[in-house]
Amino acid sequence: MNYNYHTHTARCGHASDAERDYIETAIAAGIKHMGFSDHMPFLFPNGRESESDYRIPVMLAEDYFKTLHALREEYKDKIRLHIGFEMEYYPNCFQEMLAYAKGLGAEYLILGQHFLDEREDVNVRPSKLTESEETLKTYTDCVVAAIESGVFTYVAHPDLCRFVGADSIYYRETARLLDAARQTKTPLEINFLGIRDGRHYPMEKFWKLAGEFRVPVTFGFDAHDAEAAGDLTSLPRAMELVEKYNLNYIGEPTLKKI
Template identity: 45%
Template sequence: MKANYHTHTYRCHHAVGTEREYVEAAIRAGLQILGFSDHSPYVFKDGHYSSFRMRPEELPEYVLTLSGLREEYKEQIQIHIGLEAEYYRENWSDYLNLLKGSGVEYLILGQHYADGEYPGAEYSGKPSDDEKRLRAYVDSVLEGVNTGLFSYVAHPDILNFTGEEAVYDSEMHRLVDGVFRAGVPFEINLLGLRERRSYPCERFWKILEPYRCPVILGADVHDPQWMYPAETIEEAKKMAEAHHLGVTEQLDITRLKKHGI
C-alpha cells in the first residue's frame, strides 16, 4: 500500500494528532501519496453544528496548513487536500458554495447518516431493521455519486441493516449497480476491519463480486499510529482477492476541478 486518501485530523473533534504528525507517520510507513479527507464542515439551514466534523470557519486554516506541509515535504511525499462528506440534498447547494475557491481538491462520500442530521437522525452504523432508512441511505449514495463530484465511496457497507435479507440484497444490488455505472470506486475500510465493526460486511462484498471492479483500501485513520496497519492491510487484500476484486491505488482527484469547484 503506497497511497492512502482517507485521513482525519484533530479538527473533526474525535480524532487525535496534527496534520504534521500524520504526514510524518505516512513517510515513516513508506507511503508515496497521502490524501487528507477530514470530516467536512457542512452548512445546515437551521444553524446546526455537528459534533463529529470540523466547523465551516475551520476550513481555511485546514487548507492553509496542508498547503504548507505539501510544500515543505514535497521531496518526500505527495500530499492532497480533500474532505469526507455526506450527500444531503437540501444542503447541497450551500455546501458547494462553501467549497468554491477553498483549495479542496477532492471529496470522498461517507454517508454516516442516511439523509440528514436532523433531530432524531440515527448513525448509519447503528443496527436497525428500518427499511425506509435503508432505502434513504441507498438513495443518498446514488444521488451523491451522480453529482460527479465524489472520488470514491468510503465504507459503502456502513448501513447496518438487521431486517429481511432479501430487502437488504435488493437495495444493495441497486446501490452497487448505480455506483458502478457512475464509475466511482468502492473502499474497503481498514478502520472497520481492524476494529471488527459491522463493516466491511461480507454479504455486501458478495453482491459486489460479479462486477469485478477495482477497490481502494482506505485507512480511515484517526490516530497517526494507525497510518499503516500492516496486518489489516494484508487481510483486506485477501478479502478483495477472495471476491475477485482488484485493489487499485489510482484515484481521480480532479472531479471538483472539472466541475469548476
Template identity: 30%
Template sequence: MLIDYHTHHVRCGHASGELEEYVQKGIELGLTQLGLSDHMPLLHVDPATYLPGMAMPMEELPHYAEEAFRLQQQYKDQIDIRVGLEGDYIEGYEAEIEQIIQAYPWDYVIGSVHFLGEWDISDFRQLDEWKERDAYKVYQQYYDAVQKAAGTGFYDYIGHIDVIKRFGFKPEQNVEHLENDALRAVKAAGIAIELNASGLRMPVNEMFPSRRMLEVCYEWGIPLTIGSDAHQPERLSQYLDQAVVLLKDIGFTELATFQKRKRKMIEF
C-alpha cells in the same frame, strides 16, 4: 505501492492528532501516498445546539485546506500527499455542498452518507434512534441517499458504502437488492468506491463494504481505493494489509488513486 486515502484529524472534533503528525506517521510507515480527508463542516444542523465534535467548524475549513496544501509541498520529497475532503452528502443541501467542493483545488472528494435528516447513523451516541425506527426502512432511506450522492457528480468515490451496518443493526429482510442498487448508481456515475478497513474495529467486525459487495464491484468493473479511516495517527493504515489480501483474493489487481480530481489506476 502503499496508499491510505481516508484519514481524520483534530479539527473534525472527534479525532486526535495534527495533520503533520499523520504525515510523519505516513513517512514512518513507508506510505507511497497519503490522503488527508477531513469532514466537511455541518450544513444542516446548528453546531452550537447539536452533539459536540461532529465536524470541523466552518471557519476552520480554509485553515484545514491551507495547512494541508502547505504540508503537501513541504514533504513532497518524502511522501506523496493528496489533499481531499470527506464531503458528507446531505439531501436538500446540494448547492451548499457543491460550493464548498468547488472552493478549493482538492485532489479528491469522498462522498459519504452519515446523516439521515439530523440523525447521524454513524454516531454511537445516537443508537437509541434505531429503537424508534423500522430497520428495513432505515436501510431503504440510507441506500437511496447513497444513490443520490453518486448521481450528483460531486464525488470521486463513495466512502464506506455500507456503513449503515456499523453497529450491527440489520433488518430481517434481505437487503442485497438495496446494496446492488447503490452499486449500480456508482457504476452509472463512473466513480469508484473505497474498501474502508475501519469496520474491523467496529461492532459489525467487517470491512466496508462486505465481500459480497466487493465481488459485485469486481464483476461490474467498479474501481476501488482503500482507506483506514484513521482518527488517530497510530491507526494510520490499520488493517489495510488485510484489505489488500481480500482484494487480491477476489481478483483485483489495481487501486484507484486521485490527483486534481483525476483518477489513475495503479497496480498493487
C-alpha cells in the same frame, strides 16, 4: 499499497495528533500519495452548528488549509499531499455544500454517508443496527445520488448501513448502489478503520455482491490518529476480501478534481 486518501485531523473533534505526525508515519510506511479528507465544515440552513464533535468547526476551515498547504510544501520531496474533505450527500443541501467546499479550495471529495439527512440526528445514523427498510432505502438513495453527481473520488465505507432485516431487501437495495458504481466507474472503499476497530464493516454480504457486480474497489485507512496513517496491518484482511470475493481491486483511485 503506497496511497491513502482518507485521513482526518484533530479539528473534527474525534481525532487526535498533529498533521505532521500523520505525514511522518505515512512516509515511514511507504505512502507516496496521501490525501487529507477531514469531515467537512458546514453551517446547515436549519441552524445546526457544525461546532460539534463531528465536523471541522467553520471557524477552523481556513486553518485546515493553511496548515496543510505549509506541510505540503515542506514535505513535497517525500510525499504528494492532497487536501479535500469527506462529505455526506443530503439532497436539500448538496449544491450549497459542494459550492462551499470548492470555495474553500478543496481538491477532492470522498463520500461518507454517516447520516441520512442534514438533521444529522443520532436516531437516523445508518451505522446503527436496523431492520428498517426505510433507513436502508434512504441510505441507498443518498449514496446512489452522490455517485451519479460525479463529484466524488470514491465512496468511503459503502457498507456502513447496518441493515439486519430480510436478505431480499438488502440485496435489492445494495444492487442499486453497486449498479450505480459500476455504471459510473466510481470506486468503493474497503475501510481499514472498520478492520482495525473490529466494526460491522467491511460487511461480508456487501463485498460478496460487489464481486459479482465487478465494481471498482480501492482501500482507505480512515486515519483518526497518526499511527493509523500508515496502517498496513489491516492490509492482509483487505486483500483476503479481494481474493475471497474476486473483487476488482484497482489500487490507487484517480482523483476527481472538484
